[in-house]
Amino acid sequence: MALRPVVVTGLGIICAAGRDPAEFWRRLTTGQGGLTPIEDEAFAVFTARHAGQVPDEWIDEQLPGSDTGHDRTARLALVAARQAIEQAGLTDGGPDPERFGIILGKCQATPDAAGRYQPMHRTGDVVAGRLGLRGPRILVSTACAAGGNAVGLAKDKILTGEADAVLAGGVDPLLFGTYAGFAGLQALSTGPCRPYSHSDGLNLGEGAAFLLLEPLDLALARGATPLAEVAGYGLSADAYHATAPDPTGRGGAGAMRRALADAGLTPGDVHYVSGHGTGTPANDAMEAKVMRVVFGDRAGQVPTSSIKSFLGHTLGAAGAVEAVASVLALRHGTAPPTIGFDDDAVTDAVTNTGLDFVPNRARTLPIDTVVSNNYAFGGNNVSLVLTRPRGPREHEELPRRDAVITGLGPVTGVGAGIAEVTEAVAEGRQEPGRPPSLEGRTYAPRSLWRHMNHLSRMAIAASRLAWEDAGLKLPRKALDDVGLVFATGAGSAESTSGFDESIALNPNKPAVLSFSNVVLNATGGAVCQTLGLRGPTTTICNGGASASIALDCALEMIRAGKAEVVMVVAADETAAPQSAAEAFVPYGAGSAGPVPGSAAVAFVVESAEHCAERGGRPYARVAGTAHASGEGAGPVRRSLALIGAGTPGLVIGAGTGLPEDGDEAAAVLGAAPGTLLTSSAALTGDCQAATGAMNIALGALAVRERIAPALTGLTTPLAGELASYVTKPDLSGPVGRALVLTAASGSVRGAVLLEAV
Numbered sequence: 001m002a003l004r005p006v007v008v009t010g011l012g013i014i015c016a017a018g019r020d021p022a023e024f025w026r027r028l029t030t031g032q033g034g035l036t037p038i039e040d041e042a043f044a045v046f047t048a049r050h051a052g053q054v055p056d057e058w059i060d061e062q063l064p065g066s067d068t069g070h071d072r073t074a075r076l077a078l079v080a081a082r083q084a085i086e087q088a089g090l091t092d093g094g095p096d097p098e099r100f101g102i103i104l105g106k107c108q109a110t111p112d113a114a115g116r117y118q119p120m121h122r123t124g125d126v127v128a129g130r131l132g133l134r135g136p137r138i139l140v141s142t143a144c145a146a147g148g149n150a151v152g153l154a155k156d157k158i159l160t161g162e163a164d165a166v167l168a169g170g171v172d173p174l175l176f177g178t179y180a181g182f183a184g185l186q187a188l189s190t191g192p193c194r195p196y197s198h199s200d201g202l203n204l205g206e207g208a209a210f211l212l213l214e215p216l217d218l219a220l221a222r223g224a225t226p227l228a229e230v231a232g233y234g235l236s237a238d239a240y241h242a243t244a245p246d247p248t249g250r251g252g253a254g255a256m257r258r259a260l261a262d263a264g265l266t267p268g269d270v271h272y273v274s275g276h277g278t279g280t281p282a283n284d285a286m287e288a289k290v291m292r293v294v295f296g297d298r299a300g301q302v303p304t305s306s307i308k309s310f311l312g313h314t315l316g317a318a319g320a321v322e323a324v325a326s327v328l329a330l331r332h333g334t335a336p337p338t339i340g341f342d343d344d345a346v347t348d349a350v351t352n353t354g355l356d357f358v359p360n361r362a363r364t365l366p367i368d369t370v371v372s373n374n375y376a377f378g379g380n381n382v383s384l385v386l387t388r389p390r391g392p393r394e395h396e397e398l399p400r401r402d403a404v405i406t407g408l409g410p411v412t413g414v415g416a417g418i419a420e421v422t423e424a425v426a427e428g429r430q431e432p433g434r435p436p437s438l439e440g441r442t443y444a445p446r447s448l449w450r451h452m453n454h455l456s457r458m459a460i461a462a463s464r465l466a467w468e469d470a471g472l473k474l475p476r477k478a479l480d481d482v483g484l485v486f487a488t489g490a491g492s493a494e495s496t497s498g499f500d501e502s503i504a505l506n507p508n509k510p511a512v513l514s515f516s517n518v519v520l521n522a523t524g525g526a527v528c529q530t531l532g533l534r535g536p537t538t539t540i541c542n543g544g545a546s547a548s549i550a551l552d553c554a555l556e557m558i559r560a561g562k563a564e565v566v567m568v569v570a571a572d573e574t575a576a577p578q579s580a581a582e583a584f585v586p587y588g589a590g591s592a593g594p595v596p597g598s599a600a601v602a603f604v605v606e607s608a609e610h611c612a613e614r615g616g617r618p619y620a621r622v623a624g625t626a627h628a629s630g631e632g633a634g635p636v637r638r639s640l641a642l643i644g645a646g647t648p649g650l651v652i653g654a655g656t657g658l659p660e661d662g663d664e665a666a667a668v669l670g671a672a673p674g675t676l677l678t679s680s681a682a683l684t685g686d687c688q689a690a691t692g693a694m695n696i697a698l699g700a701l702a703v704r705e706r707i708a709p710a711l712t713g714l715t716t717p718l719a720g721e722l723a724s725y726v727t728k729p730d731l732s733g734p735v736g737r738a739l740v741l742t743a744a745s746g747s748v749r750g751a752v753l754l755e756a757v
Contacts, residue, residue: 002393004395006216007214007215008211009224010210013207013209016312019079024325028310033309035052038053043179046188046508047190051205052203052207060075062082072173074110077123080209083210088165099135100133101133101157101163102124103168104138105316109490117490119543119744120141120490138540140540141519144375144376147317148320150168152382154166154168155230158215164215172207172317181510196287199284200281203313204315205314228388234261235255236381238381239532241529242378242522245379247285247286253293255373256383257294270369272326273291274306274325283375301356303335303357303358305338307325322374333364338357341357367388376519379529380538380539399559403555404620405622407470408469409466414430416461426729434577435573458573459571462602470606483566485539486537495522502514521538542744544743546744547570547691548625554566558607569601585713587711597684599690601696620738621757623737623755627751637667647673649733650675650678652708655681665677665717679709703754708735739754740752
């Protein structure tokens with residue numbers, strides 16, 4: 001029996017090819033492209049100056065006055081989000097706000113008015129706040145695959161029962177720095193791009209797109225019209241190169257095959273493929289290879305086209321934009337064309353590839369199943385399978401599967417590897433703000449290591465140490481199915497600052513190596529390339545809550561049978577290391593505030609069956625996870641309530657020395673009297689996503705080894721009595737259950753319950 005059907009009931013889009021779904025579809029089917037010369041004088045330094053630009057009036061005319069004060073990225077997202085909700089019929093009432101989520105794909109950090117980068121999750125927070133969405137909130141940043149990736153993760157949240165409706169999509173604006181980076185890579189076309197024909201480069205674009213997903217049964221019960229079913233999705237890693245796709249098409253083919261398997265379909269069921277089609281020689285050649293690998297002799301009979309020929313490459317929005325086009329193709333029985341072909345190019349394309357790229361004119365044909373593909377820097381690939389909606393039918397719930405943490409790999413200022421960190425905890429040694437040292441060992445081939453930034457080096461070291469700690473010895477073929485979820489708050493500070501400095505000096509000579517590492521999934525791609533992992537792969541960017549959300553993704557991969565082993569690795573760094581002030585102490589009255597730090601922490605998650613079969617020794621079982629959004633103590637209490645199931649013996653909290661530590665401590669001690677509270681930030685400082693991962697690692701360590709970090713400097717707590725806090729590392733008795741908290745201030749808070757095995 002099939003799983004619960006998930007359907008699309010609303011669409012929203014704004015891009016260079018249209019300000020709403022109706023205009024977008026009309027222009028696609030009549031061949032009206034939206035690529036135009038850039039008139040902004042700042043871009044005059046570049047030879048290539050065509051892009052897919054959204055007129056300001058298209059945005060402003062669709063937003064209420066209360067939305068217009070936000071930055072351009074948020075305003076683009078709000079336009080598309082409001083359209084999707086309106087078409088779905090959810091403007092007046094709808095699901096419980098606690099069960100209405102948003103999963104947003106995004107490639108670029110958005111500068112504020114002063115030019116400082118905002119947190120990656122800021123755009124999602126704005127949309128959720130304006131629309132009153134308090135359910136699952138995730139920022140996925142797998143570069144050009146992010147929008148499609150978001151749709152797949154939204155389906156997961158519905159199948160696990162965490163949400164009754166999810167807005168899934170992507171957004172990115174046209175930014176000068178990104179444009180300079182692609183120009184430096186010589187990847188831009190000097191005119192409107194022509195994918196699959198001339199393939200002389202891409203055009204950048206901007207825009208936003210959302211799909212409103214909900215279970216079929218709930219949609220029908222409220223009288224909604226299903227537009228399409230999200231039948232399946234697949235993720236993979238190339239494990240090949242930072243920017244170039246694997247020319248064999250192995251990664252792209254793997255994602256498509258996983259998506260079809262997830263949908264219970266075969267290549268023979270596919271009627272149309274929405275291609276990634278950037279217009280670069282490497283991408284277009286690789287995609288042709290993927291088509292031949294997956295469809296074999298039938299490849300030339302499956303139409304595939306690229307709508308980037310109309311609107312350019314919208315980066316983090318691209319997968320969502322193309323998913324909207326795919327739903328409309330299903331609804332109208334029409335494949336949109338790839339424009340820009342001339343007569344010779346049509347002949348050459350057929351002769352050289354044997355493929356049907358739907359040149360220049362839309363084509364009416366029977367379409368019941370569409371595959372939408374996207375490929376990204378960092379080697380991330382995603383495929384979505386969308387089908388015509390079917391009627392109500394019996395279904396099964398997603399089966400529950402136990403998962404355990406079997407390997408820990410911390411790389412911190414107090415040590416690299418779980419043995420060194422355990423020793424530091426036992427000694428009460430604390431080094432908040434001290435950067436990790438990787439001296440004495442190379443964790444990757446020297447040819448790769450010497451070109452890596454510090455964040456990738458830390459993450460690779462952490463992953464190798466976790467793998468070794470787990471005692472995993474898998475054959476090379478099995479690595480093709482090992483998943484990886486990378487978590488980061490801000491990505492590489494080193495690469496971002498190096499790239500920004502280079503374009504400030506001369507935008508025509510950007511630091512291209514730094515640019516390739518500015519995308520936040522680059523570090524996850526480097527881990528995959530070094531360890532040879534090609535399984536389902538994604539990147540989560542929700543600040544300090546990223547690691548617990550990443551763990552959620554890993555558990556969903558295992559629960560759905562998409563992976564038996566998943567590596568979760570979190571890494572963040574500070575651009576300005578500093579020593580802790582004497583008054584720094586989490587949960588302490590008069591604390592001097594957070595101490596920024598750098599760290600990477602990895603942990604191996606396995607299905608309990610896989611661990612038992614290989615004779616592994618787990619640290620702890622993951623008994624539950626929960627996330628809640630908003631500000632203040634409310635999200636703490638809600639996440640604790642979602643976990644439920646009695647009082648844990650230990651809580652490793654998200655305290656970093658902020659005044660709001662008191663709200664968290666009061667909520668924890670009020671909900672779980674008799675528990676002991678501590679935090680990893682006393683050890684390492686505030687390392688954003690890595691702090692959340694460190695909390696999870698130390699929670700698992702406490703369950704197995706009865707040891708926890710002590711708050712040695714705590715004398716006057718912000719909440720409760722001193723006896724409620726861990727003040728010495730050796731715990732008096734066994735820790736049967738440990739609760740771990742994570743937090744992105746003002747956005748999302750997470751809770752993870754770990755139990756002894």
